[in-house]
Amino acid sequence: MAERLTWGLIGTGRISGVFARGLAHSRTGKLLAVASRTREAADRFGQEHNVPRCYGSYEALLADKDVQAVYVSTPHPMHAEWAVRAAEAGKHVLCEKPIGVNHTEATAIIEAARKHDVFLMEAFMYRCHPQTHKLIELVRGGIIGQVRVIHASFSFHATFKEDSRIYDPSLAGGGVLDVGCYCTSMSRLIAGVATGKDFAEPIEVKGVGHLGSTGVDEYASAVLKFPGDIIANLATGIAVTQDNAVRIFGTKGYISVPWPWIPNREGGPSRILLHKPGQSEPQEIIVSCDEWLYGLEADTVARDLDRRQATPPAMTWDDTLGNMKTLDRWREAIGLVYEFEKR
Numbered sequence: 001m002a003e004r005l006t007w008g009l010i011g012t013g014r015i016s017g018v019f020a021r022g023l024a025h026s027r028t029g030k031l032l033a034v035a036s037r038t039r040e041a042a043d044r045f046g047q048e049h050n051v052p053r054c055y056g057s058y059e060a061l062l063a064d065k066d067v068q069a070v071y072v073s074t075p076h077p078m079h080a081e082w083a084v085r086a087a088e089a090g091k092h093v094l095c096e097k098p099i100g101v102n103h104t105e106a107t108a109i110i111e112a113a114r115k116h117d118v119f120l121m122e123a124f125m126y127r128c129h130p131q132t133h134k135l136i137e138l139v140r141g142g143i144i145g146q147v148r149v150i151h152a153s154f155s156f157h158a159t160f161k162e163d164s165r166i167y168d169p170s171l172a173g174g175g176v177l178d179v180g181c182y183c184t185s186m187s188r189l190i191a192g193v194a195t196g197k198d199f200a201e202p203i204e205v206k207g208v209g210h211l212g213s214t215g216v217d218e219y220a221s222a223v224l225k226f227p228g229d230i231i232a233n234l235a236t237g238i239a240v241t242q243d244n245a246v247r248i249f250g251t252k253g254y255i256s257v258p259w260p261w262i263p264n265r266e267g268g269p270s271r272i273l274l275h276k277p278g279q280s281e282p283q284e285i286i287v288s289c290d291e292w293l294y295g296l297e298a299d300t301v302a303r304d305l306d307r308r309q310a311t312p313p314a315m316t317w318d319d320t321l322g323n324m325k326t327l328d329r330w331r332e333a334i335g336l337v338y339e340f341e342k343r
């Protein structure tokens with residue numbers, strides 16, 4: 001077997017553990033190191049995931065010459081610092097979504113990757129999964145005719161806790177950045193594919209939202225208008241569970257995707273439903289996949305490493321910049337500016 005890409009993880013939170021398990025099932029990666037702000041958390045994580053090298057600071061991991069790629073999974077406001085520092089240390093970077101808090105931070109991270117000649121991808125794992133590839137093929141092939149309307153929702157109900165990052169404005173909490181970013185990225189992907197591109201940028205962004213007592217957006221919606229008069233309805237939240245589905249309506253029927261974001265974490269089939277006019281039951285399209293979702297993401301990094309950015313539909317740099325700009329506009333529409341952004 002060819003030599004495996006050696007990974008180091010920055011942060012030992014919830015998704016870092018999920019990624020570590022996925023990486024263990026990847027075709028190309030090897031988990032070499034983990035770093036935490038505390039030695040204890042690094043050792044604990046290292047023991048659980050069988051990681052050879054455990055560091056009590058992020059700097060120490062970046063100084064490890066044997067680490068080739070770094071996965072950044074801190075809260076959003078720390079992504080920019082650690083993605084940039086990883087690039088400066090000559091490491092390839094997979095950075096959790098959203099890549100930064102706003103378009104300005106995204107630009108700085110991409111510039112660092114360009115300057116230091118390293119790979120960089122924003123970690124929208126669903127873009128690496130064959131279900132998304134199939135969805136693109138169906139839309140591109142015109143199976144539902146001309147695309148007119150897209151619905152995308154990602155919204156869950158998390159009980160309020162004092163120490164929860166998603167309710168904490170100093171950690172850029174709220175739904176739009178945490179999971180609304182999936183909805184913007186999916187609508188931009190589908191609107192693009194429907195008009196012969198890899199992704200599209202909205203001409204108009206209208207948004208409404210509810211800001212809770214901590215100041216973060218607890219639920220919000222947006223309507224986007226794209227070239228070709230494609231309209232997207234997006235819904236997100238951290239204080240209400242919604243259907244978490246994607247539907248694409250065209251002139252000859254519609255497609256629904258019941259599990260668009262996390263099709264199957266540990267591999268296995270997923271399904272897309274095709275609703276045609278005059279048919280009482282939808283046609284079920286089964287997408288088979290033997291790979292783990294986050295393993296596929298790590299394999300995407302390894303596959304595209306030499307190009308320095310991902311091949312669509314995985315997130316390219318311009319796709320990331322467009323997504324962050326759309327999120328900026330959605331947040332502006334609902335009046336959500338974090339205090340630390342004002343400084």
Ligand SMILES: NC(=O)c1ccc[n+]([C@@H]2O[C@H](COP(=O)([O-])OP(=O)(O)OC[C@H]3O[C@@H](n4cnc5c(N)ncnc54)[C@H](OP(=O)(O)O)[C@@H]3O)[C@@H](O)[C@H]2O)c1
Pocket residue numbers: 010011012013014015016035036037038041042073074075076078096097098123124125165171178
């Ligand atoms: N792609 C996906 O499926 C997915 C799913 C969930 C989350 N995410 C993204 O991943 C990121 C982390 O989410 P999570 O749910 O894993 O968060 P989490 O459980 O709160 O973990 C975040 C980790 O970041 C580190 N950290 C560094 N500075 C911190 C600070 N000031 N306060 C708190 N933690 C700090 C901590 O690790 P140490 O203590 O070890 O330093 C902490 O465990 C977010 O940006 C989120 O959007 C992606």
